[in-house]
Amino acid sequence: MEKWSLMTITVLLGLIVRWTVSFGSYSGAGKPPMYGDYEAQRHWQEVTYNLPIKQWYFNTSDNNLQYWGLDYPPLTAYHSLLCAYVAKLINPDWIALHTSRGYESQPHKLFMRATVLIADLLVYIPAVILYCCYLKETSTKKKIASALCILLYPGLILIDYGHFQYNSVSLGFALWGVLFLSYNWDLLGSLAFCLAINYKHMELYHSLPFFCYLLGKCCQKGLTGKGLVLLIKIAFTVVASFAICWLPFCTEVEQILQVFRRLFPIDRGLFEDKVANIWCSLSVLIKIKNVMSPQTQLKLSFAFTFLTLLPACIKLTLQPSLRRFKFALVSCALSFFLFSFQVHEKSILLVSIPVCLMINEIPLMCTWFLLVSTFSLLPLLLKDGLLLAYVVTTLAFLTVCATFFSIFEKTSEEDLQLKSLSLSIRAYIPSFKAFPKIIKSLFIVSLTLMGILTSMSATLTPPQKLPDLFPVSVSVVSCVHFLFFLMYFNAIVLWDSRNGRNQKKIN
């Protein structure tokens, strides 16, 4: 069958799964007074439509920042404004100032879900299709399979179409950035990534790899000649794109500072809620929040974050290659997720999407990671009433990956990209050949554990003394997995040097 018809079928399947998930519940459905993220997005449409720009980020009588104040960069605000204009055409009650608080109705839900679908269709899905179509040295079957698996990734679908957010826009822009960089269109790539950061500032997790890769490229070209020209052009593009996005706010310094205060709420503390984060997991044993002062917490988290991501970034700057860049995206974002400040469980998506990009190279590990990342969102999904959607989409994803990539058969060292590492280990322990078996059995154990925990969280009630038993166990288990993956991905980047020349061809 022709490639275009197979791709169309893949896109249609992705859209069908997305739309059917959107029939489910959203965050904060029917839960006054605060509701949830769905109400937050509706409220932002109300604020951006009815109030002048100067007041969007400030606490005024019309704009109570305690009730879902804007805490994303300006592009989100412009997007909400655009949606508000459409909402006004259909039903002005949806965005009437003050009176539309907590507005919930079937037509409104349909409208909101439609905005997510349209944004997805315009930004994220084309990026995925183009990325898969232009993968080098892969058969058509593998390209289609990658596209299908990426589009069926449950985490993004459940958060965007279930819980209700617009992550696909910022992740889509970042993906466009990666796509442009893979074609050496550095300026377009930087522009796309700046748009991503200006949509959701969590994309800063990806900023170091982008920076190091481009810097490394400039250095390769020679810092005195072409490299310097490229560096200046990139810098100019970045500054120009930021300037355009922040233009209405550039009139006063106070405006910019206030936006920063909303984006980076430093006084909120090391973590909130149950997150598959090191700090949250450690707090089971030691109450970190009580032991250290907020300033020390901040410094500690920064220190650990940068310690863990520095090796990959330095390697990337010295020897920039596309493959190393993609792995660095994963390891940096994962370091940030595990060790950073005020991390939300949804930030795991920033790690998952770069992992999706490598699904045709290391299918087993990527599938494993993506399943764990979805599993780490379980407490949030249970709160939103999305258990059925979670179970069905996860099973569908596992089935599709297992059939198309034969993950249970392909577990040799080369398939796991661990050849160089195991060669080094065999230099010390000559009889070490156990990687494939270990990893395969670990995978099956992990799947079973996740399945058991899911059914327990869904059916049993926790004992009185430990009301948070299940969310905490989910977080701790996910955290252990993530640490393991951090070591794995870093190992690939760092031990890459021996096969550096061979791998460059595959890029």
Add this chain to the structure above:
Amino acid sequence: EKKDEGRPGKSSNMLRVVVKKTVINCSSCHHSTDFEVHRNWLAITHNLPVSQWYYEATSEWTLDYPPFFAWLEYALSHVAKYFDQEMLVIQNLNYSSQATVFFQRLSVIFTDILFVYAAHECCKYVNGKRPGKELLEKPMFVLAVLLLWNFGLLIVDHIHFQYNGFLFGLMLLSVARLFQKRHLEGALLFAVLLHFKHIYIYVAPAYCVYLLRSYCFTANRADGSLKWSSFSFLRITLLGLIVCLVSALSLGPFAVLGQLPQVISRLFPFKRGLCHAYWAPNFWALYNAVDKTLAVVGIKYKFLDPEKISKASMTGGLVQEFQHTVLPSVTPLATLICTFISILPSVFCLWFKPQGPRGFLQCLILCALSSFMFGWHVHEKAILLAILPLSLLAVESPKRAGIYLILTTTGHFSLFPLLFTPPEITTKILLMLLFTVYSFSSLRALFRREGPLLNWLETIYLIALVPLEIFCEIVFPLTPWNLKFPFIPLLLTSVYCALGITYAWLKLYVSKAE
């Protein structure tokens, strides 16, 4: 080797189908009346003794399927009580708690397992001319997807809510058994099917003639014609025994209680009109359309007296009797005669020139389609009775593939008015696009060397479905005519699809004659 290579692909496909069906199934928020119908039947069979089943009339949705289906509901009701006891109370009309909906949808998914098994059996008997190297191009795989992902079945069963998957599974299984020369099993399965849903009586002539001709007469003469001396009394006795036994099991209890007339009157309610509220796209839809046009033209050019014409609207949403204004009115007897005449050629062909199981399948499809064309009070869902068996022939010959594409696309399009709430419009369009893109590209890839499957006229007709859909669902509701003539989109859809289906029917007859 062909079977082995196809098997992993097919088993993975089936797994995905079950998962995806669950996704689609559990998504729908719209409850059609069919949902309440089945809840009511669960309540009736659970609470009342058998003697009351066909007399109970608290709800307007009385039991109008044969006894085996009632027994199925009875079995399901025993599982239902673990989900929600309240749904089994007859007086709880329109009761639809979350648990109820969940249980009902789960029961459809569960009974679909039979359909999956039947599709698996049918795929073994596909004769691909040139099996492609890739899994995606094997006729077996294409057939499996066309059957399991059939758009019509998906939306009718899982969104609109019925148990057709289970019933079509029985039919396809009986067809597969006939292919395997296990005639008695095939006959048994069909007899059982008839007592589950009597609409399958449409295809009974094909079964009767085939079994009589190719099973009871054990041998043919050298030139293929009938050899009267080879008639086997044993076989016909066995067949008769099977049919009688099944009927006795099903209708026996009611015959003993003297309730047969009541059961018959429930199963065959002829009081309903010629057409359903929304005209099924068959011959009578065209007949009605011509009648209406002539009436309008006649009034305008003063051929007819406006006072004599009744103002009854034919697609007003209510099921009522009406009279045609210009053309002669149609009675149930007239439709029966028309149906009988239209199936005669194919049945004669099956008797005089039997071509084995394939000939039987062609006859079955023609019977189903002819009954659809001329039947009384046909529901548009009945088009699936012709589409699903045609899938088996479509993967074998390019000519049939072309006919299949026309019939499927128009048939599925005619099912669109079943889902009309705004959230479901997107679902149905996406699913329809998925199935259409897949069927076109896979069949084209299968018969790549035979040239195009459709000629330019057919292609234009099918492409024009897109502007028709845009007009009916998006443009028309925004115009002022929406209030005055709300039935125009339905009328346009059914008449346009009727053209396509009639064309496919004629082409199928012609291709069989060749």
